[in-house]
Amino acid sequence: MCQKGQVGHMNNAPIGVFDSGVGGLTVAGEIMRQLPGESIVYFGDTARVPYGSKSKETIITFSRQIIRFLRTKNVKAIVIACNTASAYALETVAAETDIPVIGVIEPGAIAADKATRNGRIGIIATEGTVSSGTYSNVLMNLNPSLQVFSKACPLFVPLVEEGLLYDPVTLEIADRYLYDLLSYDIDTLILGCTHYPLIRRTIQKVVGEEVVLVNPAYETAKELESVLRERDMMSDENRGSHRFFVSDSAIRFGKFAGNILPCDIESVECVDIEKS
């Protein structure tokens, strides 16, 4: 009890999780499933979504604004639940922040390196994430003998947001996007966009059961647990409480979130992130 007490005021503080919109809810959902005692403050930058086509400088500016907002909610750690922001802003903002900041790319890359048997890894993501080259760089740093093949899949996000998760149209588009990757004989595929886990069954159908799908949302929640345990920052609550903030269109967000998360959403608040 006493040892716990030393960092007790921090233990039950929430985790700040942010994304350009709703996609990061797959990461928040994994944290809720794996760490049910942790509270979450989620911010979805729905006024400025998508991040995938914006420049590095813009994404760093947006990430700084959001972290400033999350810190007003006394978060004990921050999860950048967005591949583009993890690729462009993690290094910069982590260096400026005195609490742990975790991105989604490294946990996914580490899991893919462990999973592959033939050393041939595919990555599917938004154009921004693919052209940043970050997954490839992280993978090559982990293991220079890997061969990495990337493919941008710009239609997956709108198809998911339209709810066409198991639709023949999504299957057809997945077939086209994944054709080249499969010809490279990959045995492991990173779902490098937070929306993609929602169509993983459709993707698995196209790539076949022998290809391992790596879900960075799942791996990031595992990484968060290990960071919190290392620093003795785990919550001692049985069940965390969760708050949701967006920069625009709170109603639409709530509807989508209700389909993804393993909990009910009581309220979604809209904030002016540029002025907060």
Next chain:
Amino acid sequence: MCQKGQVGHMNNAPIGVFDSGVGGLTVAGEIMRQLPGESIVYFGDTARVPYGSKSKETIITFSRQIIRFLRTKNVKAIVIACNTASAYALETVAAETDIPVIGVIEPGAIAADKATRNGRIGIIATEGTVSSGTYSNVLMNLNPSLQVFSKACPLFVPLVEEGLLYDPVTLEIADRYLYDLLSYDIDTLILGCTHYPLIRRTIQKVVGEEVVLVNPAYETAKELESVLRERDMMSDENRGSHRFFVSDSAIRFGKFAGNILPCDIESVECVDIEKS
């Protein structure tokens, strides 16, 4: 010559055209085709796209910033080549500006009212434009006996941006989106998003030849011509010159623009619109 000379210093000044991103290039393209002597200064707000989910106040602020920027290029008239900005900001900014400001909604609505024989008009647009109700309001003001039916088509913009203009997938999605509208026996359909003219052949295939498609980009260029003629502000050049500015990702913009416009794009400049 003398009469022309009275306003001659203004005649060959460029037209300012702006949009939240690349969609407004269909309007710029129509101006180039219909008024080849006019020069254009185009601004695409690619750092803050999309506008459809943002509030009226935000869109007015953005529009003012962009008009301030365009006026530094000495434009003689401004075309708001964006449905959301036309819906939210046209009235306010036109009242503040001493040169003509034209939006895309009224020209499209007037053409639809003229085209319909049975008084039943369909509108397809983004969720933002549909939920703003602006097209319906403008149409009802023109002719209260009209019956107006709207449908948001969120996948059309990403399908166009992916280049699937005549693809079976786009045809399938168009079939689903337009099914309800067709059941209302519309005889006229407004392409209420600046991207949609690029898939008008696919849309025409779905709705059949008997439904008239109204392209607001085309009607807006006609309206611009009539405004310039009325004020004796037409250019006397044979061929205008065109400049392109964006708030982010100039390279991607240039690639897309090259596919839409009837001219080569020599350069795209990136500007900080909030500070310009």
